[in-house]
Amino acid sequence: MDRPSENQLGGFLVASVGYATASGFSQAMAPFGLHPREFAVLRALGGGDGASQQDLSRALHVPGSRMVALIDALAQRGLLRRDPHPTDRRKHALRLTEDGHALLTQAQRAARDYDTALFATFTAAERAELDRLLLRLAGTLELPMGTHPEMSEPAEGGATDPEADGGSA
């Protein structure tokens, strides 16, 4: 029950390591007071093109109703502003503030460091091989890599601790 090792089937190992990787990333963002989803918002806004909330909703697969509170929290912390949209008065043009840009820069560095540490023991060839195998798995899973139907509906219980969820064997 406890060892996702040789005698366990592979799907469970993939899910377990994926879960731990996401958890670790979440912890890497914690010092900045950022939930991974908030980091995603800041990063999406990093380019500075004044996206609307609906733009973000579509890009991040987050319903508009959820996006409101998300943006509220970041705005209250002074990390972004809701500027008026130049041509459509219904929309907001979301823009990072100075502080927002500064925090994003720091968080991105931490994200890079996390990735570096994660693959510290890997050679370039091993990283490439892992990517190759995982991308093949993604293809088998019909993970469309551009529109994620399954991944945007965690309702089926796909996003929980694999240890408690039983794995695949």
Next chain:
Amino acid sequence: MDRPSENQLGGFLVASVGYATASGFSQAMAPFGLHPREFAVLRALGGGDGASQQDLSRALHVPGSRMVALIDALAQRGLLRRDPHPTDRRKHALRLTEDGHALLTQAQRAARDYDTALFATFTAAERAELDRLLLRLAGTLELPMGTHPEMSEPAEGGATDPEADGGSA
């Protein structure tokens, strides 16, 4: 934003594929009306040694208060019984019924089929290589493979759709 491919950093790909794998497994269990956690309970009881609810709680990293409703649901479906414990009247001895054994057998076959399909395009050498690389990652993540401190506390947000959570770069 949408392609966890070559230009994305690796941690995000690992998390995405792990999430999709868990989602797929969840869907593989759905025809049996089993949440992955319920499958884990049935499987743990498959040996038939009459475990207590606390035994399961510890083994599956699920709090006792949650275990009650979990067992209730499976018992109401006639998949397991709460027999009296032979020596300790506080405990129950949980045992699968005939129906429970039958469903477990079917679900385990589906789980095996899911794994088989997942790695259908893989050679034995590729599977071994993927396992090797993932286990190395598990070591780096200090995933203790036997007691999972991080994995039993999804509170930090480690178990959500990586697409919406922003990944690691």
Next chain:
DNA sequence: TATTGTTATACTCTATAACTATA
């Protein structure tokens, strides 16, 4: 005094649907 099972409570996260103002 500790443990097993249980219940109650509250908290977080989420989706759905309504509502407004604009288009």
Next chain:
DNA sequence: TATAGTTATAGAGTATAACAATA
């Protein structure tokens, strides 16, 4: 008639703590 943003509400899932029976 449709869209952007917002709000309200309700549902699921969860953890915490208290409780009774038993050890």
